[in-house]
Amino acid sequence: MSRRTTRPAKKPAATRTSDCPCGLPASYDDCCGRLHRGLAQASTAEQLMRSRYSAFVVQDVGYLLSSWHPDTRPSALDLAPELRWERLEILGGTDGGPFHTSGTVEFRAYYREGRSSGTMRENSRFVRHEGAWVYLDGEVEAD
Template identity: 55%
Template sequence: MSRTSRPGRPSPRAGDPCPCGLPAAYGECCGRFHAGRAAPTAEALMRSRFAAFAVEDEAYLLRTWHPTTRPARVEFERGMRWTALEIEDVSEGSPLHTNGTVSFRARYTYRGKPGELRERSRFTRHEGAWVYLDAADTT
């Protein structure tokens, strides 16, 4: 797997529950995308990116970020734990589209205190694969 993380952070196992919230094992869900398979839809990419934040897979996050908006590195906050993802709305982003948006609510704990991030993310195809472009709205 192509993950870069802080020392001591355990890698997920294929049979572990997937962090994205779908009722599937990590290896059959987002783990297959982290291992190199392309996400077929913008929603699948959104879910796999959430899971990548949860397991701190920097390489995957950078690989699935559009080159015009991609940062040089992804910094993972000490004490941050992503705990749940809720997809609120999807517009376009199917295998037949070239662009799409996914609105979501991501829950986390930061140093033991709960919080949430709401975002409407924009996705586009780059060299045939879905990539994250940017956040249209956040709260």
């Protein structure tokens, strides 16, 4: 009997000149890539939400964990390599500005998994922790 091995799925590429996965009109390098590399911090809850979505797209587990509040952060995060995030739509939010200490962002994210596609809708809560915006938790709704 032969043993078959499967190769891990390739990480989706976001290059310096490619459009940022978050949907803003900028390159990945100039937008969420700066946050992922630690060159900048999110100034609003929405900016952090967009950068976390982009981190899911490029499978940057380190950024996802570091931008998660320590009280609710999991010890590890396994991303499904077959899941491809395709588009982000911001639906609304409350507070979360440069002078706030908490805020929410409601969004819909479109994905593809194999031949199936779907959406995920979440109302995420963000707070400032040690001066930086972090993801606290969220309510996922069936979409």
